[in-house]
Amino acid sequence: MAEGALRIGIDVGGTNTDAVILDAADRVVAKAKRPTTPDVTEGLRAALDAVLAELPGRAASDPLVSGRAALDPLGSGQGASDPRGSWGRVSRVMLGTTHATNAILERRNLGRVAVLRLGAPATTAVPPLCDWPADLRAAVSAGEAIVPGGHYVDGREIGPLDLGAIRRFLDGLEADAVAVTGVFSPASAEHERAVEELVRREYGLPVSVSHEIGSLGLLERENATVLNAALYGVAAHVTEALVTALAERGLAARPYLAQNDGTLMTVEHAARLPVSTIGSGPANSLRGAAFLSGVGDAIVADVGGTSTDLGVLVGGFPRESAAAVEIGGVLTNFRMPDILAIALGGGTVVRPEGVGPDSVGYRIAEEALVFGGTTITMTDVAVAAGRTPPGTSGWRERLRVAARAATGGAPTGQISDMSEIFRDTVERAIAIADGMVGDAVDRMALRRADRPLVAVGGGAFLLPAELPGASRVVRPEHAEVANAVGAAIALASGRIDTILPAGESRSKAIERVKEEAAARAVAAGADPGQVEIVDLLEVPLSYLSEPAVRVHVKAAGPLAR
């Protein structure tokens, strides 16, 4: 990376879009929070402008936003000019976005996909898309077919690939893209490749092939492959929006997109695998927490406005979920971070009888007592209990005033300057909230290890100084924008999940798979000289003709220059 080069990390969340600028030594030199907009792109541009406006040299002594501004969705930074000429130093922009998720949830801007499965006469008992929500299937499917082809677990063909049947199927359809899923393609990909070539050559359509997208488990991999094919248009839109936003601001930075496992890919790579951009937020937040705290093995609590997401860091990477992941009502076998979400955030509504689960959400800046509103939120309770975000010394006084007003002046029997009722409510709510977090930490711990808890997100101050089940509570600087930091520091990666013989040829075959995973990491943007195998998992399989192992390999490395 060039001397003095800067990079920008942007993470689009449900409530806020966060942006940070890191310098060449990975120090956070600017950060900003803006509300996420329904079209996503406007909020992204606003966050980009805001963070550029915060670049040092422009703001006063401290370029970092205050705690108040960090929670205030309206903020104050504005501007799209480059007074100090520092913007030219921005060499890369990393974006974690919800465009693809939203497109699927809202069934908008999705392409029409010809769904092709190679495997007949096997698999006909469960045809493609039969578990999809009807409206999503109607929006996405241009037609479905199961044609002869595919492989057995041991690599034999189930039957020869029937190219004639594929042509007959495609000739009758109007589709924007084709999704191809062959039985056991993660182990034997040649039929999928042959179909890809035919469709490109004869039909000129983009093709999603399942062996590039998912692992074993036909239906889940097929679902992900079809979603991927439906998202080509959305991917092009995201790339164009990002490239245009950069060009408008005169930034000659190279763009990258964050994916679900906490690594990055070039926009060219994302154009082929747009479905991988889904769910990048939690992974970014976990990686950012590891980086900011310097702790590689920890439980991370990302406290937002409506919920707290807990995840686990193992060696600096997110622990992945063993369960299948549902996207827009469709089950896929993506490897996503193992996340436990609890209904507790800064905007969670507190009542004398309990905590939440509802939240005032983005309206916290009007409704919370500390912001002059009339709703008791977890933010108010935390402040009353002496837990305040940094730089918010005025909040406690504001809360006193608000609490007095909310309880009708100064009733008799009042202790100190807060009403007894309010104090009871605060005490009960704090106990409930701490209990919820403690319980969740315990659930995520997996064993009786004494790991630290890293608290990040805009609501991290809600958490107590000590928690049973955690050795200590770490609150890194810039914790409120950990997700954007995670996007900015991410590596590029490639992964493979396949079946190999367990005999003598095993070690050679594993070497080959490692090389292939490394090649995929390089294709995603990693520096070929610095790619490493970061994950290798072998699981023996039973009841096969020859002993075999299921192998999962992941390679990752820093971005190439």
Place this chain on the structure above:
Amino acid sequence: MLGTGGGGDVRTGALAAKRAIQAYGEVPLVALAELPDDALVVPLSGIGAPTVSQEMIHGEDEPRRIAEEVERIFGRPPSAVMSSEIGGSNGVAPVAWAAQLGLPLLDADGMGRAFPEVQMVSMYVAGLPADLVIMSDIVGNVVTIRPIDGLWSERLARAVCVAAGSHALMADYVLTAAGARGAVIEGTVSRAIAIGRSTERTAEPLRALRAELGAVRLITGKLTDVERRTAGGFVRGTATIDGTGDDRDRVLTLELQNENLVALEDGQVKAMVPDLITVVDTETAAAVPTEGLRYGQRVTVLAWPCDPLWRTPKGLDTAGPRAFGYDLDYVPIEELAKEESGG
């Protein structure tokens, strides 16, 4: 719930069942008593490697080929399909197979639960000869085996399954309704449906489930340790549950071999195979399979009586604690629970 921790994933089978009902119509459930003596009942099960069955899913023609072979051998078509094993994937998939054949599903199965080995079925315990196995694979091969005994039945069926890509549909013990009486475990399909319904639309699913099952609650607590090892194609292991609330200071350990087999507390057996032991989520009452057990889960362990057939001498020889390598004399869960409340 009836898989007692094993039996395999039900999702693909459930999807196939839903799809087949949409395509071929609903599946009537018939009681054994409704069938004439000479009616043929075909017990069906999928055999092979779980990894393969999630990738190379069944075709729609496999049940038809078996039904045709049954008709060729017996001179008349089958009258009903039966689940060989109600617990897990082979409990749900027969709904799809029955729909594809346009046949009713018999309200019965061969286990009343899940077991890992082929001979652990009620037909074997009842003394029916294991002299016919019909298998069909995904490309259309049909293999009929006439084994001399159960051991050869298992050995040959396994070899065919591997040649067929580690996944096949199998009918063994093709039964007449007369032969099935006393040799199958009746009412298990309607029982499974009732169990599923019991936890729906209730504020207290665990209480409703216990009432439906007539189950003893062995412990409510937190999973504090899970140890697994793969041996001989089976997952063996131990799970430890520390009691919480009323069960504070109690510790229950579960011995696993694909299924939950023995529950121990302070060296005392609290429940054992062939009685059913299932771990459920304390909040939702959803069953937790052995491969899904994880530290920190809030669980309740339930145990309830197996079918009386498994408590006969031959039943216990076949699937009692010693059949799984535990040197224990079988004591029914009702008696163990009585000792508990008495002492």
